[in-house]
Amino acid sequence: MASMTRSPSGTIPSMEISHDQLKDNTIVIVFGASGDLAKKKTYPALFGLYRNGYLPKDIHIVGYARTKMDDAEYHKRTTGYIKNPDNDPEVTAKIEEFKKLSTYVSGGYEDAPSFQNLTKHLESIEANYKGGDVNRIFYLALPPSVFVPVGKHVRDNCYSSKGVNRIIIEKPFGKDLDSCRELLSSLKQSWTEDETFRIDHYLGKEMVKNILVLRFANVAMGSAWDKNSVSNVQITFKEPFGTEGRGGYFDEFGMIRDVLQNHLLQVLSILTMERPVSFASEDIRDEKVKVLRCIPPIERKDTLLGQYVAANGKPGYLDDDTVPKDSVCPTFAATTLWINNERWEGVPFILKAGKALNEAKVEIRVQFKDVAQGIFKDVSRNELVMRIQPSEAVYLKMNTKTPGLNFRAIPTEMDLTYKRRFTDTKIPEAYEALILDALKGDHSNFVRDDELDVAWKIFTPILHWIDGKDGPRPKPAPYPYGSRGPKELDAYIAKLGYKRSAEEYSWPTTSMSNL
Numbered sequence: 183m184a185s186m187t188r189s190p191s192g193t194i195p196s197m198e199i200s201h202d203q204l205k206d207n208t209i210v211i212v213f214g215a216s217g218d219l220a221k222k223k224t225y226p227a228l229f230g231l232y233r234n235g236y237l238p239k240d241i242h243i244v245g246y247a248r249t250k251m252d253d254a255e256y257h258k259r260t261t262g263y264i265k266n267p268d269n270d271p272e273v274t275a276k277i278e279e280f281k282k283l284s285t286y287v288s289g290g291y292e293d294a295p296s297f298q299n300l301t302k303h304l305e306s307i308e309a310n311y312k313g314g315d316v317n318r319i320f321y322l323a324l325p326p327s328v329f330v331p332v333g334k335h336v337r338d339n340c341y342s343s344k345g346v347n348r349i350i351i352e353k354p355f356g357k358d359l360d361s362c363r364e365l366l367s368s369l370k371q372s373w374t375e376d377e378t379f380r381i382d383h384y385l386g387k388e389m390v391k392n393i394l395v396l397r398f399a400n401v402a403m404g405s406a407w408d409k410n411s412v413s414n415v416q417i418t419f420k421e422p423f424g425t426e427g428r429g430g431y432f433d434e435f436g437m438i439r440d441v442l443q444n445h446l447l448q449v450l451s452i453l454t455m456e457r458p459v460s461f462a463s464e465d466i467r468d469e470k471v472k473v474l475r476c477i478p479p480i481e482r483k484d485t486l487l488g489q490y491v492a493a494n495g496k497p498g499y500l501d502d503d504t505v506p507k508d509s510v511c512p513t514f515a516a517t518t519l520w521i522n523n524e525r526w527e528g529v530p531f532i533l534k535a536g537k538a539l540n541e542a543k544v545e546i547r548v549q550f551k552d553v554a555q556g557i558f559k560d561v562s563r564n565e566l567v568m569r570i571q572p573s574e575a576v577y578l579k580m581n582t583k584t585p586g587l588n589f590r591a592i593p594t595e596m597d598l599t600y601k602r603r604f605t606d607t608k609i610p611e612a613y614e615a616l617i618l619d620a621l622k623g624d625h626s627n628f629v630r631d632d633e634l635d636v637a638w639k640i641f642t643p644i645l646h647w648i649d650g651k652d653g654p655r656p657k658p659a660p661y662p663y664g665s666r667g668p669k670e671l672d673a674y675i676a677k678l679g680y681k682r683s684a685e686e687y688s689w690p691t692t693s694m695s696n697l
């Protein structure tokens with residue numbers, strides 16, 4: 183458990199690690215090493231930690247999957263996404279070092295002998311470790327359908343008898359409330375809560391972590407943080423690419439399970455929870471669960487679904503060979519959540535996410551209420567925007583007098599763009615931060631089982647409707663690849679009280695000659 187200390191500045195508390203931190207004799211085993219997550223995020227994050235000296239001494243990484251690959255192919259796949267745009271020789275040399283400590287074993291997910299073979303490989307590495315315990319971190323970069331057999335086989339066949347064992351599993355944790363409960367209880371038969379780390383990588387993102395500080399270390403922010411000041415909140419996830427080649431996974435899960443039910447709901451819970459007693463993981467997660475319990479299940483009338491179609495030379499969702507031709511799987515979803523507590527009653531929280539949209543952007547937009555009418559008529563509303571990615575930023579849209587001899591209000595902003603404000607800071611990738619947390623044994627930024635239970639309660643009825651469990655499946659509205667989403671979106675948001683700026687808003691500079 184983490185304990186609180188004062189930072190050198192004496193202002194923002196910092197965390198002192200008193201977890202079971204792994205320092206040496208540790209192997210990270212990546213299951214699903216042939217896959218998309220492994221190549222795009224897990225291995226680049228492991229490399230980032232290695233390069234900066236954060237991994238335990240004598241670390242080894244063992245990839246495991248069914249695909250047969252030789253070492254050259256394995257290293258090509260797992261280092262292909264490591265960024266080195268200028269071919270920096272120091273990075274190139276580190277990549278070569280990294281390859282030397284990474285090996286691959288091929289095997290199945292359902293049969294004991296495959297896992298026994300993996301253990302032999304682990305033991306051959308550990309034979310060179312100098313005395314003491316040997317620690318094993320099992321990272322399941324796999325589809326949820328194999329979490330249970332892999333979790334069980336690893337526990338039965340690969341568990342280190344003299345050292346720390348930890349298992350990291352990826353979202354989505356099940357497909358609905360019942361399957362999540364089943365998944366959790368099956369895994370609990372093999373792994374303790376302390377050994378289990380359920381990743382939602384949005385909890386590792388810098389700006390998501392910053393929400394706690396922005397809210398609770400700023401009196402000005404705290405006092406405007408409720409239904410008296412806030413009109414509506416939008417949490418938006420936009421990706422400019424489709425599901426190309428991932429249809430096998432995506433078509434079964436859809437946009438709500440892929441992003442809304444986990445990433446965006448986590449953001450919402452931190453944005454709306456009450457002040458935790460401390461930064462200790464259980465205190466934070468207690469508050470998140472409390473606020474989630476105030477949210478009733480989403481209603482059909484509060485949901486807008488979409489699916490992208492071919493446009494701008496790009497294929498539609500149904501054109502992908504891995505997708506059934508008649509699929510009604512939503513690749514876009516907007517839903518509204520209501521929090522029935524004293525602070526938030528009546529404020530709509532609009533969660534929207536889509537693939538194949540016009541830009542890459544994840545942001546939180548808190549729109550405040552209209553200013554009292556009278557001397558100011560039709561001035562724009564204040565908005566606090568927290569841009570999670572790309573280019574982390576927080577800006578507050580405010581009205582200011584136009585400079586000069588007139589007396590007119592125009593929208594401007596107070597802007598904290600990280601790149602400008604923190605010029606020499608490298609912001610860690612979410613997976614770097616989370617893998618390091620797991621090595622330290624810190625659960626603060628991982629998902630607790632009761633959080634999942636309440637999260638699925640909110641989403642299960644709407645998902646069953648979309649899955650066609652209680653009637654015909656709803657047909658998503660088509661939207662062109664590269665567009666802003668279904669054409670119904672603007673009306674959907676406006677109905678919930680969102681008002682666009684009265685004046686044309688130009689950011690970050692305004693030319694007075696255009697006014």
Ligand SMILES: NC(=O)C1=CN([C@@H]2O[C@H](COP(=O)(O)OP(=O)(O)OC[C@H]3O[C@@H](n4cnc5c(N)ncnc54)[C@H](OP(=O)(O)O)[C@@H]3O)[C@@H](O)[C@H]2O)C=CC1
Pocket residue numbers: 214215216217218219220222223247248249291323324325326327328352353354383431
């Ligand atoms: N991709 C991403 O950006 C992100 C993914 N995730 C999560 O990570 C997990 C893995 O995702 P991702 O890497 O994209 O998925 P992949 O489809 O790439 O699967 C990973 C690997 O698992 C094996 N696999 C695939 N399908 C099956 C199956 N039906 N049964 C058994 N094994 C299978 C394959 O390895 P082999 O056949 O060689 O054994 C594959 O290379 C998912 O839970 C996803 O939600 C989370 C965040 C981001």
Ligand SMILES: O=C1O[C@H](COP(=O)(O)O)[C@@H](O)[C@H](O)[C@H]1O
Pocket residue numbers: 383421440441544
């Ligand atoms: O979990 C997932 O997240 C990624 C987006 O992650 P990001 O860190 O790049 O925002 C998404 O593409 C994928 O579909 C989903 O499974």
